[in-house]
Amino acid sequence: MAEITASDGDGVQIDLISGERMDSLASMEKIRLILDGVHEGNIVILEEGLSPDEESKLIEVTMGEINPDGFNGIEIETYPKSKTSDGGFLGRLMGKQETKKLTVIGPANQIETLHKDETLISALVSRQ
Amino acid sequence: MGLFTDIKDSISRAADRLFATDSQKRIGIYGPPNAGKTTLANRIARDWTGDAIGPESHVPHETRRARRKENVEIKRNGKSVSIDIVDTPGVTTKVDYNEFLDYDIEEEDAVRRSREATEGVAEAMHWLREDVDGVIYVLDSTDDPFTQVNTMLVGIIESQNLPVLIFANKIDLDEANVTRIENAFPQHETVELSALEGENMDEVYDKIAEYFG
Ligand SMILES: Nc1nc2c(ncn2[C@@H]2O[C@H](COP(=O)(O)OP(=O)(O)OP(=O)(O)O)[C@@H](O)[C@H]2O)c(=O)[nH]1
Ligand SMILES: [Mg+2]
Numbered sequence: 001m002a003e004i005t006a007s008d009g010d011g012v013q014i015d016l017i018s019g020e021r022m023d024s025l026a027s028m029e030k031i032r033l034i035l036d037g038v039h040e041g042n043i044v045i046l047e048e049g050l051s052p053d054e055e056s057k058l059i060e061v062t063m064g065e066i067n068p069d070g071f072n073g074i075e076i077e078t079y080p081k082s083k084t085s086d087g088g089f090l091g092r093l094m095g096k097q098e099t100k101k102l103t104v105i106g107p108a109n110q111i112e113t114l115h116k117d118e119t120l121i122s123a124l125v126s127r128q
Numbered sequence: 129m130g131l132f133t134d135i136k137d138s139i140s141r142a143a144d145r146l147f148a149t150d151s152q153k154r155i156g157i158y159g160p161p162n163a164g165k166t167t168l169a170n171r172i173a174r175d176w177t178g179d180a181i182g183p184e185s186h187v188p189h190e191t192r193r194a195r196r197k198e199n200v201e202i203k204r205n206g207k208s209v210s211i212d213i214v215d216t217p218g219v220t221t222k223v224d225y226n227e228f229l230d231y232d233i234e235e236e237d238a239v240r241r242s243r244e245a246t247e248g249v250a251e252a253m254h255w256l257r258e259d260v261d262g263v264i265y266v267l268d269s270t271d272d273p274f275t276q277v278n279t280m281l282v283g284i285i286e287s288q289n290l291p292v293l294i295f296a297n298k299i300d301l302d303e304a305n306v307t308r309i310e311n312a313f314p315q316h317e318t319v320e321l322s323a324l325e326g327e328n329m330d331e332v333y334d335k336i337a338e339y340f341g
Binding site: 051052053055056057059060062063064066068072073074075076077078108109116 | 219221224242246247253257274283284
């Protein structure tokens with residue numbers, strides 16, 4: 001895992017988390033790792049993303065942590081799953097579900113997606 | 129009363145449940161805030177049961193608790209399918225109470241609305257993981273369907289192998305673009321409609337009977 005540990009408020013910290021690091025964590029640990037980073041105002045980039053079930057829990061836990069005079073949620077972007085590589089029902093049965101997708105997560109009040117297509121995510125990040 | 133009636137009761141309850149899981153599917157109406165989920169749920173409920181499910185509003189996060197309407201019996205081609213309709217709160221990854229101030233809501237009410245909205249989204253996610261047998265995914269055809277929330281939710285639904293229909297709502301509006309929705313989710317069937325005006329409801333009910341009957 002590469003972690004660029006930043007400074008005292010005059011920059012934006014980016015956490016790049018490897019697939020390997022995430023693989024060693026339980027679902028809730030992954031979600032905590034992400035949200036703890038986001039609460040500190042960091043941009044968290046996951047090399048391999050989350051499973052659909054983890055995404056669902058991420059939304060649920062995020063909702064529980066929103067509060068009116070601070071945190072107002074997350075902005076999250078992934079590359080869309082490639083439709084051709086989707087093995088459909090059989091693929092899922094055989095555990096080939098495509099979850100390896102680069103994912104960018106940040107505090108909703110600090111990150112704004114400017115442009116997104118299948119090959120590029122362009123985001124504007126502002127300081128806290 | 130006596131032991132005998134107790135046993136009879138519990139047998140008939142067990143039988144109810146048996147038949148219920150056989151025929152009574154719980155269909156969750158999902159989608160982003162303001163897509164027209166409650167308007168659709170109300171139309172379905174009014175058409176087949178006579179009463180409504182909940183309030184509709186142009187202010188996002190009007191629905192902040194999942195609401196279920198049981199035993200909605202839809203008659204199609206001499207057959208009848210019975211489903212439970214669950215109208216759910218619109219799903220999002222962020223809620224800012226300031227957004228509600230733009231709708232002339234007092235600050236205190238806006239703060240409360242945002243807290244209830246976050247609880248509602250969490251509840252909707254929970255229902256999706258545990259308690260629905262099929263999904264109607266409602267989108268506003270005048271909005272861009274390529275959003276992260278839509279991608280994630282449809283992915284979550286697919287990962288659970290739930291039958292899903294995509295409803296392209298608000299086709300009565302000039303800016304409606306159904307093709308854009310079909311292109312966003314080519315792996316699923318898209319049905320266009322206007323829940324508000326009642327346009328194309330015949331096809332809506334045909335598809336519901338076909339997918340969830
Ligand atoms: N023009 C048009 N407006 C619609 C249609 N369906 C719903 N609306 C309007 O869209 C707004 C939102 O409708 P709701 O049914 O409350 O939306 P919802 O998806 O339940 O929203 P939340 O509960 O906030 O998640 C209301 O002002 C409705 O009148 C439609 O088919 N056409
Ligand atoms: Mg609603």
